[in-house]
Amino acid sequence: MSERRIQELERQLQQAKAREEEAKAREEEAKAREEEAKAREENERREKEEAKAREEDERRKNQKTTVTEYLHNCHFHLYQNLKLADASKSSTGLATSVDGRFYPRWLRPWKANTERQHHQQFEEIRSIHGEERLFHEQSTTKNIGTSFIRKKAGNEKAVEYFEKSAVEEPTWNILEPIWKRKQLCQRYQCADLRFTDNVRDFRDESDDAQARRTDITPAITPPKLKPDGGGIRKGLDGKESVAFVYDYKAAHKFSVKHLEAALAKETLFVDVHEWVLCEQYARDPELRKQEQEEARIAMALIQVFNYMLSYAVDYGFVTAGKSLVQLTYDRAEPLVLRWRLCIPNNVEAQGTTEAQISQLYQTAVAQLASFCLLSLRSTTLTGRSLEEALHHANIHLRLWKVTRYKDPATPPESDGKASPSAWPSRGTDKTYLSDGSPSTNKYPLRSRSRASCKDATMPSQTRDDDEGGDGDKRGRAESHQRRTRVGSSTNKRGQGSNKRKDSGSKNPASAFTxxxxxxxxxxxxxxxxxxxxxxxxxxxxxxxxxxxxxxxxxxxxxxxxxxxxxxxxxxxxxxxxxxxxxxxxxxxxxxxxxxxxxxxxxxxxxxxxxxxxxxxxxxxxxxxxxxxxxxxxxxxxxxxxxxxxxxxxxxxxxxxxxxxxxxxxxxxxxxxxxxxxxxxxxxxxxxxxxxxxxxxxxxxxxxxxxxxxxxxxxxxxxxxxxxxxxxxxxxxxxxxxxxxxxxxxxxxxx
Structure with a gap:
């Protein structure tokens, strides 16, 4: 092959290679353009998705919410925003005076009110509302929650503000649509349920002022006579009545740690009563912290217990922001107060799966909503039935710093129950101390006590100024008078009441036609x-x-x-x-x-x-x-x-x-x-x-x-x-x- 031919072939080969490289370059360029187009398309798609997500998020924040979304928002944007003040910077001492008030003998768990039942009640509320969007937007709930971050709660007023805004108002929002449905009103025999901080007690303040003017004892703020709030139900006939009562307490005086220990003691009230009578708080500066906390808790429960008695309702609660103690009193077991502790902080999941949603029944709002519906099962007593209920309480219950329960031993739980026909009179109740003197019945103190009880004195106890004041001699005397009047009023009617015994069992309003x-x-x-x-x-x-x-x-x-x-x-x-x-x-x-x-x-x-x-x-x-x-x-x-x-x-x-x-x-x-x-x-x-x-x-x-x-x-x-x-x-x-x-x-x- 000639040299010329070889050169020609080399030239052709180079040209072919050049064409191949050129084609490859064009292919790579086309591929680059395609990838660039894909990238632009992907960016556009991503931008559209982000815009859509932002739009959806904005819409979600500003649209009405379902009941589960609302409960979720209330818990994570309201409840968890509550910040508590340092306990060391808050007031100390015992709770408001309960001198001369009734106190139960036993404190026992509310076994009939289980977690399972609350979950069922929650599911019923969910089924009632379904997926309807009836409740505040997420943005609204978040805005409300910001106010709790700025200032820490260190007293009852702060807890009250929080509870009203973060728990009571949302609870009312959840229950309010129920009363617009006639079928549900018939089911609950209720046309409305609202919270109020003005539960009427009809006491004339001028009488109290006159009593203070004529009293020779120093002027001391009297014990609080009515609850911080109550649930007012409206019956189908338009009549309003109290369904439950409640009090607010500062969180440092009602801490979860001490609550769990105190509520576990069946004899909490009797134990604390003996410590108070023996003046251990005044004479023993080293009294254990736990016992001091138990005293605060016991007196807070006694206070609400007495409101339950005076308003003749079966339900009440004490709330302190981070905890809720639900209470019930059954007159068939007159010596027993039952409790259920709710700690909403246990809810942690923020997801939207069914398992995570089911945890919402533990939130503060869901717990209170369930409690409200539960309270509608009972009927508030009025008139003659109220008189008789307080008369029976007067027979069975003792008065704080006035009378004791004789036997401190804890009986089987069934012993706390009694049928109305089995209720004894004062004459047959051998544990009743008619003279009210602690010296007539010594209670054996536990071995850790450092002092013995004074036989002839009724010691006073220190109180917080911000929660009321000490009950004085006048308060105890008034309690004696109330106790006597309740008993005597029922007996005084005597034969006149018996003549109309049948009419007393009827609905009072039905007789006045x-x-x-x-x-x-x-x-x-x-x-x-x-x-x-x-x-x-x-x-x-x-x-x-x-x-x-x-x-x-x-x-x-x-x-x-x-x-x-x-x-x-x-x-x-x-x-x-x-x-x-x-x-x-x-x-x-x-x-x-x-x-x-x-x-x-x-x-x-x-x-x-x-x-x-x-x-x-x-x-x-x-x-x-x-x-x-x-x-x-x-x-x-x-x-x-x-x-x-x-x-x-x-x-x-x-x-x-x-x-x-x-x-x-x-x-x-x-x-x-x-x-x-x-x-x-x-x-x-x-x-x-x-x-x-x-x-x-x-x-x-x-x-x-x-x-x-x-x-x-x-x-x-x-x-x-x-x-x-x-x-x-x-x-x-x-x-x-x-x-x-x-x-x-x-x-x-x-």
């Missing part, structure tokens, strides 16, 4: 007029068949007073559950069964009836307007021992009145002003013209004015203008048979 007598009827009774044939009870009134009232006003008041004293629960029904109450009093529906008279009584818990006496003077001043512009006033009666209200107060005096009607519509402002003006022109300034005191009366077709405890008399004028007004007022009185005000009179006051 009569309609109220008309204004014309009761005005006729007061002035001796003919019976009002339009009164719904006229047939019962006309016992003599002559169309006249069978008794005059004085005999009527005397007979009603007699019936109220014989058995106040038989002839009166408290209307406080329907909102008919004031600061220190309650409205009652009264029935004189024998003659059918049905009217109202304005009762007051004040031992000093000056308010009612003052109102009586106003009614007498406005006698010509009674039955037209104001109710008919039928006199005042005193009760002994009185009608027992939830919280322990008693109605001591009652003013008898005709039923005026219901709150007038805001559209009737002109009629209301006309009535107020009429009262003014008749010599009285009302001074409390709120909506609750302006009632529409369909019979008289006008606004009636009530509640004259703030009213004042206008000084008599020197001219004859008052005489002219009086004549106009007399025109009303003479027109007793008509059901509306005289036309000319209404025109004259415009």
């Amino acid at each position: 009569r309609q109220y007598c008309t204004q014309a009827c009761l005005l006729g009774l007061k002035h001796g007029y003919q019976l009002d044939r339009k009164c719904p009870n006229v047939l019962s009134h006309d016992v003599e068949g002559n169309g006249r009232h069978p008794l005059d006003a004085m005999k009527f008041t005397q007979l009603m007073a007699k019936q109220l004293r014989e058995d106040v629960y038989e002839v009166s029904l408290a209307l406080d559950g329907w909102g008919k109450c004031g600061i220190s009093g309650v409205l009652f529906k009264l029935e004189m069964a024998s003659l059918g008279y049905t009217f109202v009584g304005k009762g007051t818990t004040s031992m000093n009836p000056s308010h009612l006496t003052h109102e009586g003077k106003i009614y007498r001043k406005l006698s010509n307007l009674q039955g037209y512009i104001i109710p008919v006033h039928l006199g005042m009666v005193s009760l002994d021992p009185g009608y027992l209200l939830p919280g322990g107060a008693r109605v001591a005096h009652m003013m008898l009145l005709s039923w005026a009607g219901h709150v007038a519509s805001s559209k009737r402002k002109s009629e209301a002003n006309r009535s107020i003006q009429t009262i003014y022109e008749n010599g009285v300034v009302h001074q409390d013209q709120c909506a609750a005191n302006l009632l529409w009366n369909a019979e008289r077709r006008c606004v009636m004015v009530i509640d004259f405890h703030l009213a004042s008399l206008i000084p008599e004028p020197k001219d004859d203008s008052r005489i002219r007004l009086k004549r106009k007022g007399n025109a009303l009185q003479s027109d007793h048979g008509k059901r509306s005000l005289p036309r000319g009179f209404l025109q004259s006051v415009r």
